[in-house]
Amino acid sequence: MGIRHKIQRLSGLSPSISSVWGWIKRFTRFSGILQFRKAMSSYRPLLRRRLFKHRQNYLFQVHTYKASLIPPRFQAISRYLDTLFLPETLVNPEAFTVRPSVLARRALSLSADRIDSYACKIAALALATSDNNHARHSLLQRYFLSIDTATVAVEVPVYLTAEENGRITGDHHGMLGHIDFLQVFDNGVTVLDYKPGATDDTHGLPQVFWYALALSVRTGIHLKDIRCAWFDENDYWIFPAIQGYYAARGEIFSGLA
Secondary structure (H helix, E strand, O other): OHHHHHHHHHHOOOOOHHHHHHHHHHHHHHOHHHHHHHHHOOOOOOEEEEEEEEOEEEEEEEEHHHHHOOOHHHHHHHHHHHHOOOOOOOOOHHHEEEOHHHHOOOOOOOOOEEOOOHHHHHHHHHHOOOOOHHHHHHHHHHHHHHHOOOEEEEEEEEEEOHHHHHHHHOOOOEEEEEEEEEEEEOOEEEEEEEOOOHHHOOOHHHHHHHHHHHHHHHHOOOHHHEEEEEEOOOOEEEEEHHHHHHHHHOOOOOOOO
16 A cells, blocks of 8 residues: 555556556566565665766765675675775876776777676666656666665776876876676676667777776776676677777787786
């Protein structure tokens, strides 16, 4: 009854109990996180947030319960996420003049596989609730943090210092970007970006590789344990980050042996 009353209060509609129950059965299959509902109730705050003002505003958020479940082999992710809440971290964005979206314009001999993924279904569900295109990213991030078991954090800043970028690429400028969704599984880490028109997005493929490279440098997690992916409500594309390493070694990077 509470759900019906809330729907009526927000929309003026009064669906039947059978309709509400049908919706619950239909949509909870997307939400594996429900199995942890009791355990999550003891986590305060459940979400940690920090607003980064890097040319535009980025609301970095970490789901504290899901972060507590990160496998031991990927604990460097937890440590890195913690550093991003230190007041002295990334307070000088002017030191990072290169963005991964710009670097993505450099061609790399990469290929990705299109696969079926619940990410598309979650995106379709989320986007059906809003007609505001400007709020798509924040809406999707709320949904993924709420119901996707693997999404640990959103709008995660990753960077290379000028010295690091110079050593790797020969470009002595700092690089800074923000990962839309950082997912941690038992067998690896996925750097995931939302790209409307994902199949036709020519920058999605190399851009997520730059994110993965920066994440690897920041955490020490090997590129072979990181996957790069981008998606929309229809399509999901993925490739191993190590593939980007081998492609870039002979084409762009001067410091990768």
